[in-house]
Amino acid sequence: MLSRVAHLLPQELKSVLERTPTSVQDGLEEIRIREDRPLEIGFRGVSQFVELDGSLCRSADKAYKPSGEICRKLLEKMTNYSLYAMEEELRRGYITVSGGHRVGLAGRTVLDSGAVRGIRDIGAFNIRIAREVIGSASLLLPKLIDRQRQSLHSTLVLAPPQQGKTTLIRDIARSASYGNWPIEDAKQWRGRKVGIVDERSEIAACVRGIPTFDVGPRTDVMDACPKAEGMMMLLRSMSPEIIMADEIGRFEDGEAIREASHAGVSVIATAHAYDLQDARGRPVLRRLLDDGVFTCVVELKRRADGIMHRVIQGGAAAPAAAVSSARADDP
């Protein structure tokens, strides 16, 4: 996985990371770079510091500390030497680079009459390596199929950050779009038109409007578009049968999802929450769940041996009616 982002890293940093064990490099998920502070990497669900010779350690004392020079070079490479072209991204606090990797940034913010205008003096980077796991939804998918409409139920996927939500819904989009329905009597069903609102360019990782991940032949992507507006635009213009959105949570998102579900479109969305109980604590999600917009709720939990999922049918009406868990494909 390191090789996917190696071209973004300055030479010195790259050579330190290349000295880490191969198994760590293959399972790499996050690289956290903080100026003059220990280099940290996340792999297979754990995170550790890296020493100059590539060995891993738990204590921060001996770890390798990237200098300010390296951080500046890193920023230049990530922004393609053009910070001025990234103002919108800096306002949101992250950059999506080609390949769908998201680089989170932290530093001193610049305010313009109270609103954040951007970040300057960027001192911390978090490179999240995007992965495409074809088949990661194959165990979950049979439970989401709506036999009546030969499509998918409206589904809300709940999980804390870093549990594979985006990877999962990307695979759902691909399967529905190709028409790879993983149940016996669905062999004759056709694929569905899928619309993805990809506000953070993470699901499809579009480069100049063309998805770099395989999201299926019948999939339209509205890239870098605010979710609420994007959903309405897709609904009006592209006649989707399934709409996907990542990380809903704002009031307008809720309204747009309600609109779409009344238009007969299945909505598959993700949200940050530990479980259903937790999600009910968020006003927008609670209202959507109470209204029965989502017929299925999926909770994801990551364990050492894979990703566990739990499907709750009927959302608010019958919680925990059907509980199942399965070991999903280990990425």
Next chain:
Amino acid sequence: MIKLLGMALILFAGTMIGFQQAAKYAERPRQLRGLAHALQRLETEIGYGHTPLPEALLRTADAAAEPLSSLFRETALSLEQGDGLSFNDSWSQTIQRNWRATSMRSNEQSVLLRLGSTLGISDKEDQMKHLKLALLQLQAEEEAARDDQGRYEKMWRSLGILISLLVVILMV
């Protein structure tokens, strides 16, 4: 006979040296003007087009004439190679490598080097300000260069002939 040939050669060489010096004085304001145009182009690309810097440099290079265009093109190519240099390093290396090919002086060079330490690493307004500042400095240099041209171009042209004539006369 040989003496006559030598005299002609000296006369020819002296004249040529004079003309070459004069041409330098004529060339400098022209290149400064071209450089200012190129920077204006870059400003438009950055300020209105939001073009990423390597591409903006390539477009600027296409619009400029040699030897200026190679300054921009070589910087862009070295960025795309991605050999671990920062923009500032690539820019100053390219300028120092190609400076001999231009007729410009160290004043202009330091303006460009200073610009290189700011390009690409700040927001749009800041970039525009730095480019404007560099443009103003180049314009001041251009005026001075035109003064020099008026003063020294003709002088060098006649000086070359006259000095070689003097040498010839002394030889006789």
